[in-house]
């Protein structure tokens with residue numbers, strides 16, 4: 696499951712690769728857009744909003760020619776950029792969108808959402824999101840207000856709710872709970888310093904937008920990058936107690952929560 700910083704990096708890659716250029720070819724391999732052809736339009740930019748990507752495409756010669764391509768990576772998706780003629784980095788049958796310019800071929804593989812919206816309807820796609828940890832409109836007070844709307848809610852669940860604040864997935868949830876010393880099931884209202892936790896979230900995501908590999912420990916060696924995420928049964932880096940894992944969430948939306956039973960006491 697991609698986290699906010701992964702999506703931010705995908706947006707930056709698309710923005711650098713496509714912006715300002717004419718599309719020489721577009722290919723939408725999803726049924727609802729199968730006949731759509733945006734060749735001749737110009738890509739004006741790509742931004743991320745939480746875990747959503749918005750690619751803006753314009754063609755002033757066409758009526759209503761101002762679109763936003765809304766995509767979401769969901770579980771397995773990725774955007775890759777190739778040079779024209781270069782072999783694709785993932786199998787062609789996984790491609791959902793191809794945007795080709797004279798200098799780049801951007802391919803969206805296994806995307807969870809692909810929709811083309813009129814520009815003035817972008818809010819329909821991302822208006823529900825809470826403040827974006829990596830967005831230009833970041834608002835810590837608003838994020839805290841939304842997180843504490845229901846003080847009885849478990850902190851792990853609240854952090855994953857993109858309508859509270861946007862950008863945190865399962866990995867950052869586990870890591871943030873660990874560095875804050877709270878069990879993921881701790882009610883939000885009982886988290887001692889929620890503002891500090893939220894500031895750490897922003898700091899972790901920002902640092903990782905600049906790195907080739909995600910790390911929350913600051914150590915970039917392959918097995919040393921995380922405190923508890925996917926480290927079940929390994930010794931806690933602070934106290935040596937074996938890290939635990941447990942499935943949480945409702946049926947069909949289960950997620951693995953990782954924690955150290957000593958550093959993060961059960962509420």
Ligand SMILES: [Zn+2]
Nearest residue numbers: 931934955958
């Ligand atoms: Zn520990």
